[in-house]
Amino acid sequence: MENRGRYIYGVAARARTxxxxxxxxxxxxxxxxxxxxxxxxxxxxxxxxxQSGDExxxxxxVRTHQVVLDEAQRELGTVIPMGFDTILHSSxxxxxxxxxxxxxxxEDYKRLQDIVEKIKGRDEYGVQIFYAPRLLxxxxxxxxxxxxxxxxxxxxxxxxTAYLYKQKVERAVKAEIERLAGEWFRDFYRRIKGHCxxxxxxxxxxxxxxxxxxxxxxxxxxREKVNNLGEELEKINNTEGFSVHFSGPWxxxxxxxxxxxxxxxxxx
Amino acid sequence: xxxTRDTHATLVDLLDRVLDKGLVLDADLIIHVAGxxxxxxxxxxxxxxxxxxxxYGIWQDWDEAQRATATKEYRQKKAAALKGEVTxxxx
Numbered sequence: 001m002e003n004r005g006r007y008i009y010g011v012a013a014r015a016r017t018x019x020x021x022x023x024x025x026x027x028x029x030x031x032x033x034x035x036x037x038x039x040x041x042x043x044x045x046x047x048x049x050x051q052s053g054d055e056x057x058x059x060x061x062v063r064t065h066q067v068v069l070d071e072a073q074r075e076l077g078t079v080i081p082m083g084f085d086t087i088l089h090s091s092x093x094x095x096x097x098x099x100x101x102x103x104x105x106x107e108d109y110k111r112l113q114d115i116v117e118k119i120k121g122r123d124e125y126g127v128q129i130f131y132a133p134r135l136l137x138x139x140x141x142x143x144x145x146x147x148x149x150x151x152x153x154x155x156x157x158x159x160x161t162a163y164l165y166k167q168k169v170e171r172a173v174k175a176e177i178e179r180l181a182g183e184w185f186r187d188f189y190r191r192i193k194g195h196c197x198x199x200x201x202x203x204x205x206x207x208x209x210x211x212x213x214x215x216x217x218x219x220x221x222x223r224e225k226v227n228n229l230g231e232e233l234e235k236i237n238n239t240e241g242f243s244v245h246f247s248g249p250w251x252x253x254x255x256x257x258x259x260x261x262x263x264x265x266x267x268x
Numbered sequence: 269x270x271x272t273r274d275t276h277a278t279l280v281d282l283l284d285r286v287l288d289k290g291l292v293l294d295a296d297l298i299i300h301v302a303g304x305x306x307x308x309x310x311x312x313x314x315x316x317x318x319x320x321x322x323x324y325g326i327w328q329d330w331d332e333a334q335r336a337t338a339t340k341e342y343r344q345k346k347a348a349a350l351k352g353e354v355t356x357x358x359x
Binding site: 011066080218256 | 271279283284289
């Protein structure tokens with residue numbers, strides 16, 4: 001039986017009927033379905049989502065999703081990336097799944113064009129900045145008057161009392177780092193934002209024992225500005241106690257869903 | 269500094285994006301589940317929570333069952349979030 005579903009990788013801002021070869025998930029043949037000045041990048045599949053309990057399988061699918069988008073961008077230029085497992089299908093035998101996809105492009109044409117305008121000539125980058133509390137602790141205790149004073153007092157105390165002082169100093173350093181983290185965040189955010197056309201603050205995650213993630217951003221950056229962003233990040237990365245993770249270029253995954261505002265409002 | 273896309277070091281960046289972001293179709297038909305796919309979290313859970321867009325008809329049984337589960341999970345997450353246990357809902 002003919003597959004009634006179409007897995008959609010993305011939508012390219014180009015009217016072209018093309019085959020991208022058997023590069024899809026599980027070796028599926030990827031092709032385009034054009035409408036107007038756009039085309040959807042799809043493969044034919046049954047009307048059910050890809051699901052698996054096996055991590056490796058899922059990772060492989062996800063990587064393939066990305067590989068197809070990379071290839072599509074090379075071949076077709078600006079591509080709006082879809083999330084994983086976006087499948088359109090036809091429940092009506094009289095309507096082919098390709099027609100359903102065309103119908104969707106037609107229906108959402110304006111919205112898709114708006115997204116294309118927003119992302120054209122831009123890529124997404126992931127930026128995460130970490131600090132190393134242990135490396136910063138010394139500097140902080142030298143700079144804080146309160147902590148310096150505690151340490152001076154500690155020097156003249158008996159071992160037992162000195163121990164209590166040591167704990168006090170540690171607490172004070174921790175509190176000072178927490179206070180400073182807010183300042184660092186604002187400073188770095190401001191410096192990075194200057195090089196981005198749009199920016200999303202992501203949730204920070206637990207890092208490892210020696211470092212704390214201070215901020216996590218998704219940045220929409222014009223191609224000609226990427227070097228500037230890189231230079232700014234380099235400065236931060238070279239600052240004692242800080243390190244930067246800079247990933248990309250990604251398709252602008254974080255900047256294409258924003259226009260679907262009504263549903264998001266409802267959720268929040 | 270130059271951005272990297274080395275598949276090993278940036279796998280989390282990739283998973284976060286492909287599983288949790290990207291354009292979604294018709295807002296009314298999105299199945300909202302708070303599936304936050306991180307490495308270390310079982311991907312099965314992540315997958316169960318993924319948004320699967322089924323538009324233009326059928327698949328009613330599966331769809332409705334998923335929505336019911338999704339709604340239930342979403343409410344639980346939301347309740348947890350309100351109590352400060354979970355800091356982020358879906359998107």
